Amino acid sequence: DADVTQTPRNRITKTGKRIMLECSQTKGHDRMYWYRQDPGLGLRLIYYSFDVKDINKGEISDGYSVSRQAQAKFSLSLESAIPNQTALYFCATSDWTGFDNEQFFGPGTRLTVL
């Protein structure tokens, strides 16, 4: 089974709808991240969390919110989806073992907002 899972894998929704993307991990990592990827723009950080009580904004948090329900679960919400939020969304996790710790990515959620 995959260590980092994302649901749904694909979602088509309409402008103004509320949508939640979910991420679960079995790696036992404390740190979790949400990124979005647009063609030619690389990975941009939306939110990150170092534990259940520590949630931080990334550089593109406007229009998004998150919830860290447990160490293993980190959800991303779009309260009122708009077309320019159409993108590929990745969840990632990492452990704090030093400055060389790797981030492990989920398979991604492809979101289309019509």
Next chain:
Amino acid sequence: QKEVEQNSGPLSVPEGAIASLNCTYSDRGSQSFFWYRQYSGKSPELIMFIYSNGDKEDGRFTAQLNKASQYVSLLIRDSQPSDSATYLCAVRGSTLRRLYFGRGTQLTVWP
């Protein structure tokens, strides 16, 4: 604003050649540097990390770091068509709290 810049692509090399991917960063206090490979439609996966000046080799891959010039590169020797992917440079900033990613360089290795 922490910036990570990668050489613009796409980069196209013949099979067996050396592919050179470059990355510069703005935060002089950056601690460690990562190269991720991403196949089309897939998630990024770590290839190498480096945190000391100089070269680090792993099989056909060599990462090179020059902190004075704020420059990190990835060399792929004996390139194979299976190396065709987008390569993302990532930098861990001076606060150690997160990674900053470049936009990626798309590499195509043709037979």
